[in-house]
Amino acid sequence: xxxxxxxxxxxxxxxxxxxVAVVTARNVVHGALFLVAVLAxxxxxxxxxxxxxxxxxxxxxxxxxxxxxxxxxxxxTKAPLGRGALDNQQRGIAAIVATGTFxxxxxxxxxxxxxxxxxxVRAVRTADIGNALFTSYVLPFEAVSVLLLAALVGAILxxxxx
Amino acid sequence: xxITQTPEVAWRAIAPALALAGGGVxxxxxxxxxxxxxxxALAALSLAxxxxxxxxxxxxxALRYRVVMQGSVAVDGVSLFANLILLVTxxxxxxxxxxxxxxxxxxxxxxxxxxxxxxxxxxxLAAANDLILVFLAIEVLSLALYVLAGxxxxxxxxxxxxxxxxxLGAFSTAIFLYGIALSFGATGTTNLGRTxxxxxxxxxxxxxxxxxxxxxxxxxxxxxxxVPFHMWTPDVYQGAPTSVTGFMAAGTKAAGFAAxxxxxxxxxxxxxxxxxxxxxxxxxxxxVVGSILAIAQSDVKRMLAYxxxxxxxxxxxxxxxxxxxxxxxxxxxxxAYAVMVLGAFGAVIVxxxxxxxxxxxxxxxxxxxxHPVFAGAMTxxxxxxxxIPPTAGFMGKFFVFSAAVQAGETPLVxxxxxxxxxxxxxxxxxxxxxxxxxxxxxAQELGASPAPALALALAAAATLAFGVYPQAIMxxxxxxxxxxx
Amino acid sequence: MSLAWVLTLGALxxxxxIYGVLARRNAVLVLMxxxxxxxxxxxxxxxxxxxIRQGNATGQIFALFIITVxxxxxxxxxxxxxxxxxxxxxxNVDEVNLLKW
Numbered sequence: 001x002x003x004x005x006x007x008x009x010x011x012x013x014x015x016x017x018x019x020v021a022v023v024t025a026r027n028v029v030h031g032a033l034f035l036v037a038v039l040a041x042x043x044x045x046x047x048x049x050x051x052x053x054x055x056x057x058x059x060x061x062x063x064x065x066x067x068x069x070x071x072x073x074x075x076x077t078k079a080p081l082g083r084g085a086l087d088n089q090q091r092g093i094a095a096i097v098a099t100g101t102f103x104x105x106x107x108x109x110x111x112x113x114x115x116x117x118x119x120x121v122r123a124v125r126t127a128d129i130g131n132a133l134f135t136s137y138v139l140p141f142e143a144v145s146v147l148l149l150a151a152l153v154g155a156i157l158x159x160x161x162x
Numbered sequence: 163x164x165i166t167q168t169p170e171v172a173w174r175a176i177a178p179a180l181a182l183a184g185g186g187v188x189x190x191x192x193x194x195x196x197x198x199x200x201x202x203a204l205a206a207l208s209l210a211x212x213x214x215x216x217x218x219x220x221x222x223x224a225l226r227y228r229v230v231m232q233g234s235v236a237v238d239g240v241s242l243f244a245n246l247i248l249l250v251t252x253x254x255x256x257x258x259x260x261x262x263x264x265x266x267x268x269x270x271x272x273x274x275x276x277x278x279x280x281x282x283x284x285x286x287l288a289a290a291n292d293l294i295l296v297f298l299a300i301e302v303l304s305l306a307l308y309v310l311a312g313x314x315x316x317x318x319x320x321x322x323x324x325x326x327x328x329x330l331g332a333f334s335t336a337i338f339l340y341g342i343a344l345s346f347g348a349t350g351t352t353n354l355g356r357t358x359x360x361x362x363x364x365x366x367x368x369x370x371x372x373x374x375x376x377x378x379x380x381x382x383x384x385x386x387x388x389v390p391f392h393m394w395t396p397d398v399y400q401g402a403p404t405s406v407t408g409f410m411a412a413g414t415k416a417a418g419f420a421a422x423x424x425x426x427x428x429x430x431x432x433x434x435x436x437x438x439x440x441x442x443x444x445x446x447x448x449x450v451v452g453s454i455l456a457i458a459q460s461d462v463k464r465m466l467a468y469x470x471x472x473x474x475x476x477x478x479x480x481x482x483x484x485x486x487x488x489x490x491x492x493x494x495x496x497x498a499y500a501v502m503v504l505g506a507f508g509a510v511i512v513x514x515x516x517x518x519x520x521x522x523x524x525x526x527x528x529x530x531x532x533h534p535v536f537a538g539a540m541t542x543x544x545x546x547x548x549x550i551p552p553t554a555g556f557m558g559k560f561f562v563f564s565a566a567v568q569a570g571e572t573p574l575v576x577x578x579x580x581x582x583x584x585x586x587x588x589x590x591x592x593x594x595x596x597x598x599x600x601x602x603x604x605a606q607e608l609g610a611s612p613a614p615a616l617a618l619a620l621a622a623a624a625t626l627a628f629g630v631y632p633q634a635i636m637x638x639x640x641x642x643x644x645x646x647x
Numbered sequence: 648m649s650l651a652w653v654l655t656l657g658a659l660x661x662x663x664x665i666y667g668v669l670a671r672r673n674a675v676l677v678l679m680x681x682x683x684x685x686x687x688x689x690x691x692x693x694x695x696x697x698x699i700r701q702g703n704a705t706g707q708i709f710a711l712f713i714i715t716v717x718x719x720x721x722x723x724x725x726x727x728x729x730x731x732x733x734x735x736x737x738x739n740v741d742e743v744n745l746l747k748w
Binding site for chain 1: 648649650651652653654655656657658659660661662663664665666667669670671672673675676678679680682683686689690693694696697698700703704707708710711712714715716717718719720721722723725726727728729730732738740741
C-alpha cells in the first residue's frame with residue numbers, strides 16, 4: 001500500500017464517520033462541527049488528488065463561509081435539541097432509500113471502474129485553472145456571476161426587515 | 163508562464179441572454195441610485211430588455227445553425243424557438259405583474275431584475291450545449307424563482323412555497339449533478355456533442371450511462387414536474403404570487419423541456435432504446451395522475467397546478483414519439499401551453515380587485531352574467547387546456563398524438579386520450595359554474611387595468627389563432643426542430 | 648490508488664446526504680444533507696478528473712462552479728428559513744404545512 005493510499009484511507013474514514021455523525025447528531029451544533037470535519041477531509045482529499053486550487057477553495061468557501069452561514073442559521077432559529085425534535089417519522093424509509101442508493105451506486109462503480117487506477121497524479125496548477133476558466137469556460141463563468149448577483153439581491157430582499 | 167489568450171466570444175449568439183442580464187443589472191443600478199423610482203418605469207425597462215432580446219433572437223435566425231462559445235452554446239432551431247416562447251412568456255408576465263403586485267402591496271422593485279435574471283437563465287438553459295452550462299442555467303433560473311416565489315413576504319403560503327421549492331429544488335439539483343458526474347466519468351466530457359460521439363462509438367459502459375440518464379431524468383423531471391417528481395408543484399404554484407406562478411408554469415416548462423430534449427436526443431440519441439420506455443412510463447403516469455388529482459381540487463390555482471403536471475405528460479408524449487415529427491409537436495405544444503396557461507393565471511389575477519383573487523371555485527359562480535367578456539376569455543383558456551377545438555390546446559394534443567401514432571406508440575395515445583377526457587371534466591366544471599349558475603352574493607368588480615387586460619387579450623387571440631390557423635406555427639416548429647450538436 | 652474506492656466514498660456521502668434530507672425535519676439540517684450530496688458529486692468529479700488527466704481540467708472547474716453555487720444556494724436558503732422562522736417560530740419542514748407537504 002502506497003503512502004497515497006494510506007492517506008486516502010485515513011481521510012475517507014474521517015469523511016465517512018463524519019458524514020454519519022452529521023445526519024444522526026442529536027445536537028445541531030455538533031452536526032455542523034462534524035460537517036466541518038467532513039468538508040476538511042474532502043478538501044485534503046482534493047489536494048491528494050492533485051486538485052490544489054479546488055482543495056483550498058473547498059476549505060475557504062465551504063468550511064470558512066458555508067458552515068459559518070449554517071451555524072448562523074441554526075442560532076438565529078433557536079434550533080432545538082434531541083432526536084425527536086430533529087428527525088421526522090420517515091427515518092426507516094430514509095434508511096432504506098439511502099442504503100439502496102449506496103448499494104446501487106457502489107455496485108455500479110465497481111463494475112465500471114473496478115480495475116481502474118489513478119496513477120501518478122500531476123497537480124493541476126492554479127494558472128491552468130485560470131486559463132481554462134477564461135477561455136473554454138468563459139460563458140459558464142459569466143453565468144455564475146449572474147447567479148451570484150441574483151442570489152445576493154434575493155437573499156437581502158427576503159431577509160431584511162421592513 | 164504561457165501568455166493568456168483572450169477568449170473567443172460569439173457576441174451575436176449570446177446577445178439574447180446578454181440583453182436580459184444587462185437589463186437586470188441596469189434595473190438594479192437604477193433602483194440603487196433612485197430607490198423611490200416609480201415601479202412602472204422598471205416594468206417598462208424590463209419590457210425594453212425583453213424587446214432587445216427578441217430583436218437579437220430575430221437577428222440570430224438569419225445565421226447558420228452552429229455551436230459557439232467553445233461548444234457550450236448551440237444556436238439552432240430548438241433554442242431559437244424556445245427563445246420565442248420564453249420571451250413571449252416574460253413579456254406577458256411583466257404586463258400581468260405590475261398592477262397585481264401593487265394591488266397585493268408587494269412593493270418590491272427588485273421583482274423586475276429578478277424576473278429578467280430568471281428569463282436569462284431560461285434562455286441559457288434552452289441553448290446550453292454543455293452539461294456545466296445546463297446546470298448553471300438551471301441554477302440561475304431556480305435561485306431567482308425561489309426568491310420570486312417568496313416575494314409576498316407577509317403571506318405564509320408564499321413563504322412556505324419558497325421554502326419547499328428551495329429544499330426540493332436543491333435536492334433535485336444534487337441528484338442531477340450526480341448524474342452529470344457519472345456521465346462525465348463514463349465519457350470524459352461534459353460537452354453534449356462530444357458525449358454523443360463517445361456514446362455512439364460504443365466504448366462506454368452501458369450501465370453507467372443508464373444510471374447517469376436516470377439521474378438526469380429525475381433532475382429534469384423535478385424541474386418540469388413529471389410524476390412522480392411533482393410533489394412540490396401544487397404547493398409552490400398555489401403559494402407563489404400568481405404572476406410568478408404563471409411565469410414558472412410557462413417558462414420553466416419550456417426551457418426545461420428544451421434542455422431535456424437536447425440532452426436526451428443529442429447526447430444519448432444513440433441509446434434511445436434504453437430511455438424511451440422509461441419516458442413512456444413517466445408520460446403515462448404524469449398524464450393520468452395529473453388529470454385525476456386535479457378533479458379533487460377546490461382551489462383554482464391548485465387545479466391549474468395539477469393541470470400543468472398533466473400537460474407535462476402530453477409534452478412527453480411528443481418526446482417519446484421522437485423524430486422530427488415528435489420534436490416539432492413538442493415545440494408547438496410548449497408554445498400553445500405557454501399562451502393558454504398564462505391566460506388562465508392572468509384571468510385569476512384580473513378576477514377581483516384589491517389584490518384579492520377568486521381562488522375558490524364558488525367565487526366564479528355566475529361570472530358569465532356579470533362579466534361576459536372576461537368569463538368568455540377564461541372559458542376559452544379552459545377549453546384550450548382541456549383540448550377542445552378550435553383552440554391551441556386541441557391542435558397541440560392533435561400534433562403530439564398523431565406524431566405518437568406514426569411512431570407506433572398507439573397505447574400511449576390511448577392513455578393520453580383517456581386522461582384528456584378525465585381532465586376535460588374539471589375544466590368544464592368551472593365553465594358550467596361560470597355560465598350556468600346564478601351569481602351568489604354581491605356583485606364583485608374585476609381588477610382589470612389596461613396592461614393585464616392587454617395581456618389577456620393577446621393570450622386569448624393567440625389561443626384562438628393557434629387553434630384556427632395552426633399551420634403557420636406548425637411550419638415554424640417543424641423548421642425549428644433541428645439540433646446542432 | 649484505486650479509482651473505485653474514491654468513487655465508493657462519493658457514493659457513501661451521497662447516500663448519507665439523501666438520508667439526511669429525508670430523515671431530518673429541521674430545514675437547516677436538510678440543507679446540510681444537501682451539502683453532503685454536493686460534496687459527494689465533487690469527490691466524484693475530482694476523482695474522474697485525476698483519472699482522465701486531460702488538458703483542461705473539466706472536472707476541477709465543474710467542482711469550482713458547484714462550490715460557488717452551493718454557497719449561493721445556502722445564502723438564499725437561509726434567507727428563506729429566517730423569513731419562515733420570523734413568522735411561525737419553527738422551521739420544521741413537517742410543521743410548516745399550511746400547504747400539504
